[in-house]
Amino acid sequence: MKPIYLTGFMGSGKTTVGSLLGEELDLPVIDTDHVIEETYGKRVAEIFAEDGEAVFRRYEAAILAELPTKNAVITTGGGLAVSADNRKFMLDHGFVIFLSCSLETIFERLKEDTSRPLFNQEKKKDMQKLYESRLPFYRDCHWVFETGECHPEEAAKRIAARLKRSELGYTGDKR
Numbered sequence: 001m002k003p004i005y006l007t008g009f010m011g012s013g014k015t016t017v018g019s020l021l022g023e024e025l026d027l028p029v030i031d032t033d034h035v036i037e038e039t040y041g042k043r044v045a046e047i048f049a050e051d052g053e054a055v056f057r058r059y060e061a062a063i064l065a066e067l068p069t070k071n072a073v074i075t076t077g078g079g080l081a082v083s084a085d086n087r088k089f090m091l092d093h094g095f096v097i098f099l100s101c102s103l104e105t106i107f108e109r110l111k112e113d114t115s116r117p118l119f120n121q122e123k124k125k126d127m128q129k130l131y132e133s134r135l136p137f138y139r140d141c142h143w144v145f146e147t148g149e150c151h152p153e154e155a156a157k158r159i160a161a162r163l164k165r166s167e168l169g170y171t172g173d174k175r
């Protein structure tokens with residue numbers, strides 16, 4: 001069975017919903033940021049500060065190509081889908097689901113969060129620009145799931161239910 005890739009802006013809930021989706025589908029969950037941190041022995045913020053964003057993007061592409069191409073829920077970093085090559089890889093190998101969420105909600109969710117080097121509560125206009133510039137890349141996917149006010153458990157259940165109805169060609173067959 002093909003992997004399920006979750007994409008979307010920082011704070012859209014990829015990690016949270018992805019981990020619950022893994023439980024719903026009884027599949028392992030792999031987070032690209034987590035694998036990068038383990039592989040390169042540095043936190044994402046350290047890579048940005050010490051090596052720069054371009055190096056982080058190279059790590060992202062390298063990791064994506066190494067991840068299992070079956071039986072997994074893969075939660076991606078918010079910038080991974082910006083690369084046309086990364087998008088092609090995900091679209092070719094799995095089901096790509098964009099977790100769509102308003103920027104207003106994201107600001108609310110990330111109020112206390114300082115772990116994301118590219119997110120800055122104080123720079124609302126820059127965040128708006130970044131968010132809008134990325135929407136076309138996220139929309140290049142198999143399915144847009146609007147998280148809205150949906151609780152993470154509810155979101156995971158709804159995604160799993162649709163996958164199980166085979167509307168995306170998902171079979172649940174663990175081969």
Ligand SMILES: Nc1ncnc2c1ncn2[C@@H]1O[C@H](COP(=O)(O)OP(=O)(O)O)[C@@H](O)[C@H]1O
Nearest residue numbers: 009010011012013014015016017109150151152
């Ligand atoms: N559907 C949701 N409703 C409310 N809060 C959410 C929802 N999804 C995620 N969150 C919260 O938003 C924050 C960011 O979520 P996270 O899963 O880390 O996003 P991402 O992986 O897309 O950056 C976390 O504090 C998480 O608990």
Ligand SMILES: O=C(O)C1=C[C@@H](OP(=O)(O)O)[C@@H](O)[C@H](O)C1
Nearest residue numbers: 009010011033077078079116117
């Ligand atoms: O949007 C981005 O460019 C990034 C999003 C982050 O992941 P989350 O989407 O999980 O916050 C992380 O990969 C890095 O800080 C860069």
